[in-house]
Amino acid sequence: MDVRSFQLADYRPVTELLETVLSEECYEQTMEAFGRQLSWDSELVLVAAVEDEIAGIIIGTIDKGRGYYYRIAVHPNYQRQGLGKELIRSLRGRFEQRNVTKIMVTADEHNEPILSLYESLGYATTDFFRSFQKLSIVAG
Structure with a gap:
């Protein structure tokens, strides 16, 4: 796998x-x-490739010094093989290179089912960003 x-x-x-x-x-x-x-x-958009096939993607953004994991998706054929965790770790590295003050996980209705994935990597519920407004991935 190549991220x-x-x-x-x-x-x-x-x-x-x-x-x-x-x-x-x-x-x-x-x-x-x-x-x-x-x-x-x-x-801040990373892909995981397995033998030249795109198996996963993670989209992040930075707003006001904070890094946000926005969306992650892994193809069903590659789920539960560590791709999601590797994508999260790789994006975290990008955030750290940019010296963000805090890293948050966007916890909208679509991400709720996978919040346990982030928890397995050490993120806590206090790291989850819940908002009915769109992240400033919209506003820049």
């Missing part, structure tokens, strides 16, 4: 992955945020 920054050639396999893994509503929200984040800072 690396998103590249333009990844666009089609990433959108197919997101469409496979996410609900329709979550997919639409994620694609909006994905496009905005790519235009602002594509270094």
